[in-house]
C-alpha cells in the first residue's frame with residue numbers, strides 16, 4: 481500500500497472483527513452511510529467484502545479524503561467521500577435514506593453534543609427498517625472498565641476536556657430521545673463494543 485496514505489493501526493486490527501459482526505446484520509443489498517470515515521480503511525474493507533452494499537463515506541473535514549479516495553479507487557460500490565458534520569441538518573440531502581448508518585470511534589473523540597447529532601440524524605435518514613451501528617470503547621454501569629480503557633479515557637480528556645469515553649447508558653438515552661433503541665450489544669476484541677440501534681417502534 482502507498483505509504484503516503486493515512487493509516488490507523490487500530491483500524492487495521494479491528495476491521496475484520498467488525499466485518500464479521502456486520503455480516504449477519506446485512507444479508508440483503510442496501511445503502512450504507514459511514515460517519516467519521518477517517519482514513520477510509522473501514523469503508524474500503526467493508527465495501528470489498530460486502531459488494532452488494534453501496535457505501536457513502538463521510539467526515540467532518542476533507543483532510544483525509546485523498547486517502548479514502550485512493551483506497552476505494554477500484555471499488556465501484558463506494559461513492560466519493562463527502563463532508564458531513566453529525567450536528568448539521570440535514571445530512572447530505574434531506575431525502576437521503578440508508579439501510580445502515582455506521583459510525584466507529586467518533587463519540588469519544590468529539591464533543592458530547594455529537595451523540596445527540598448522531599442519533600437525531602440517524603433517525604431522520606435511516607430507512608424504516610434501517611439500523612445505526614456504533615463501534616468503540618464505552619463505559620458501562622454494570623461492567624467493570626478495563627484498565628486500558630480508563631487510561632485511554634484519561635488521555636483523551638487531557639487532550640480535550642470535551643472528549644472522553646461515553647457511558648453506554650447516556651448514549652442510549654440520546655437514542656431514546658431520537659426514537660431509537662439499543663437492539664444488540666456485542667463485545668469485540670480490545671474492550672470495544674459494537675452496538676446496534678433500531679427504531680423504537
Ligand SMILES: C[S@@+](CC[C@H](N)C(=O)[O-])C[C@H]1O[C@@H](n2cnc3c(N)ncnc32)[C@H](O)[C@@H]1O
Nearest residue numbers: 491516517518540564565566584585586589590
Ligand atoms: C478516531 S477517528 C475515527 C475514524 C474511523 N471511523 C476509525 O474508526 O478509524 C474520529 C473521527 O471523528 C470525526 N469527527 C469528529 N467530530 C465529528 C463531527 N461533528 N461530525 C462527523 N465526524 C466527526 C473526525 O473527523 C475523525 O475522522
